[in-house]
Amino acid sequence: MTGNLAIIILAAGQGTRMKSRLPKVLHPIGGRPLVGHVLTTAARLEAQHIEVVVRHERDQVVAALTADYPDAVFIDQDDVPGTGRAVQVAIDALPGDFDGDVLVLSGDVPLLEVETLRGLIDGHRAAAAAATLLSARLDDPTGYGRVIRDDAGTVQRIVEQKDATADEAAVTEINAGVYVFRAPELRTYLAQVGQDNAQGEMYLTTVIELLRAADQRVAAEIAADTASTFGINDRIQLAEAGRVLNDRIVRRWQREGVTVIDPATTWIDDDANLSSDVTILPNTHILRATAIAPGAIIGPDTTLVDCEVGENAIVRRTDATLAVIGAEATVGPFSFLRPGTVLGAKGKIGAYVETKNAEIGEGSKVPHLSYVGDATIGRGVNLGASTITANYDDVNKHRTEIGDEVHTGSHTVLVAPVRLGAGAKTAAGAVVRKDVPAGALAMSVAPQRNIEGWVEKNRAGTGAADAASRENSAE
Numbered sequence: 001m002t003g004n005l006a007i008i009i010l011a012a013g014q015g016t017r018m019k020s021r022l023p024k025v026l027h028p029i030g031g032r033p034l035v036g037h038v039l040t041t042a043a044r045l046e047a048q049h050i051e052v053v054v055r056h057e058r059d060q061v062v063a064a065l066t067a068d069y070p071d072a073v074f075i076d077q078d079d080v081p082g083t084g085r086a087v088q089v090a091i092d093a094l095p096g097d098f099d100g101d102v103l104v105l106s107g108d109v110p111l112l113e114v115e116t117l118r119g120l121i122d123g124h125r126a127a128a129a130a131a132t133l134l135s136a137r138l139d140d141p142t143g144y145g146r147v148i149r150d151d152a153g154t155v156q157r158i159v160e161q162k163d164a165t166a167d168e169a170a171v172t173e174i175n176a177g178v179y180v181f182r183a184p185e186l187r188t189y190l191a192q193v194g195q196d197n198a199q200g201e202m203y204l205t206t207v208i209e210l211l212r213a214a215d216q217r218v219a220a221e222i223a224a225d226t227a228s229t230f231g232i233n234d235r236i237q238l239a240e241a242g243r244v245l246n247d248r249i250v251r252r253w254q255r256e257g258v259t260v261i262d263p264a265t266t267w268i269d270d271d272a273n274l275s276s277d278v279t280i281l282p283n284t285h286i287l288r289a290t291a292i293a294p295g296a297i298i299g300p301d302t303t304l305v306d307c308e309v310g311e312n313a314i315v316r317r318t319d320a321t322l323a324v325i326g327a328e329a330t331v332g333p334f335s336f337l338r339p340g341t342v343l344g345a346k347g348k349i350g351a352y353v354e355t356k357n358a359e360i361g362e363g364s365k366v367p368h369l370s371y372v373g374d375a376t377i378g379r380g381v382n383l384g385a386s387t388i389t390a391n392y393d394d395v396n397k398h399r400t401e402i403g404d405e406v407h408t409g410s411h412t413v414l415v416a417p418v419r420l421g422a423g424a425k426t427a428a429g430a431v432v433r434k435d436v437p438a439g440a441l442a443m444s445v446a447p448q449r450n451i452e453g454w455v456e457k458n459r460a461g462t463g464a465a466d467a468a469s470r471e472n473s474a475e
């Protein structure tokens with residue numbers, strides 16, 4: 001967007017109606033804080049200045065945003081309450097000669113799309129208005145400020161729900177809390193805003209009626225997509241906005257060639273990246289920066305957080321975080337992949353297997369009931385059912401290294417640090433405490449000894465003893 005533009009994002013309020021320890025604007029939808037969505041959209045407008053006004057839990061808000069939005073400047077609001085004061089401190093922090101347009105956004109209105117804002121700014125400039133606001137017509141306008149127009153349809157003022165008469169409250173056109181102002185006029189009229197209202201706050205909306213009283217031009221655009229003006233004040237609205245956002249994201253991927261069997265139970269974060277011919281089965285959560293390559297089948301009942309899934313991999317009934325799943329690998333059902341899991345192409349992590357910090361080579365399999373942690377596993381390895389890496393000695397974590405083509409017997413315990421050379425094998429039940437050379441068979445269980453007649457002698461009269469003597473006498 002060319003021309004002089006500053007963006008002010010209001011994020012200083014507490015959000016009392018959330019009843020939360022977390023500041024309202026940090027509550028996430030689609031894997032990102034509410035105000036993060038606003039900042040993401042704002043960043044696309046290429047403004048000269050982006051300011052975020054903070055006060056309530058300001059350190060927490062700043063800490064949550066600085067890494068992802070390095071261009072944002074944080075401005076502290078003082079003790080004077082209200083959206084008007086918030087904008088005033090922000091505009092005071094701009095260079096004194098800034099005379100461009102100021103786009104004001106609310107940190108709790110997360111669903112606005114950049115095209116809507118571009119349209120608003122273009123319309124504002126074309127109309128040479130002093131202020132342009134975005135409005136929407138809602139079936140239920142409860143809680144929003146109402147846009148009051150005169151008989152000719154010109155915007156006169158905005159009245160807050162708490163200050164509205166019954167007639168005014170019946171108006172269904174609401175103020176979205178999104179405006180473009182010319183900076184000089186905004187400075188001038190903000191200086192005249194008082195705190196004489198039901199909430200004792202400096203309302204930004206008061207600027208509108210001051211501009212009209214001075215015969216300045218105020219324009220309003222009615223949003224075509226009412227959901228995009230959704231303001232979040234409580235947890236019910238938070239969930240509703242999360243649902244709207246998710247529907248948008250799911251549809252975006254469907255248009256890109258992703259099959260989503262059940263959009264209602266499929267949750268995809270904004271940062272996730274899918275590909276064509278991915279299939280998502282019901283009740284699946286694709287979270288954070290998870291990336292899924294073409295042809296992969298995910299779900300049902302699967303949660304992937306910051307994972308990478310290769311082409312044609314199959315991941316069912318799995319919970320995975322910061323894991324990499326190779327092409328054509330299979331995972332699940334009931335697998336738990338913790339951070340640092342890297343499963344090679346055509347590998348397998350099967351039922352009731354937990355992995356962590358484990359590199360599992362190409363074509364290697366951990367099919368059943370295992371724990372693999374802090375391990376490097378070569379190619380073509382098969383870990384027998386219930387093979388465990390004992391990686392923790394109560395003090396430190398140690399690594400297990402397993403060479404190519406190793407096969408372990410069922411119930412092998414690999415007591416780390418330990419290394420199994422290429423092609424080595426372990427016997428069932430082996431407890432491996434010493435390195436195993438390439439090609440060796442490791443056995444650690446004492447040879448089996450049968451004490452004949454033990455049950456008939458020591459457990460006489462039991463079902464087992466009776467059954468044993470029947471079988472023994474039949475022989």
Ligand code: UD1
Nearest residue numbers: 010011012013082083086107108144145175176177203231
């Ligand atoms: C505001 C508008 C209302 C509009 C609605 C749209 C005013 C007076 N009212 O009401 O007309 O319909 O948004 O969603 O502007 N904030 C600050 N500093 C403050 C107070 C608030 O930065 O001192 C921030 C909040 O963090 C929030 C935004 O401003 O991100 C809006 O504040 P909020 O209290 O939610 O205003 P609403 O009552 O929703």
Ligand code: CA
Nearest residue numbers: 108231232233
């Ligand atoms: Ca609000």
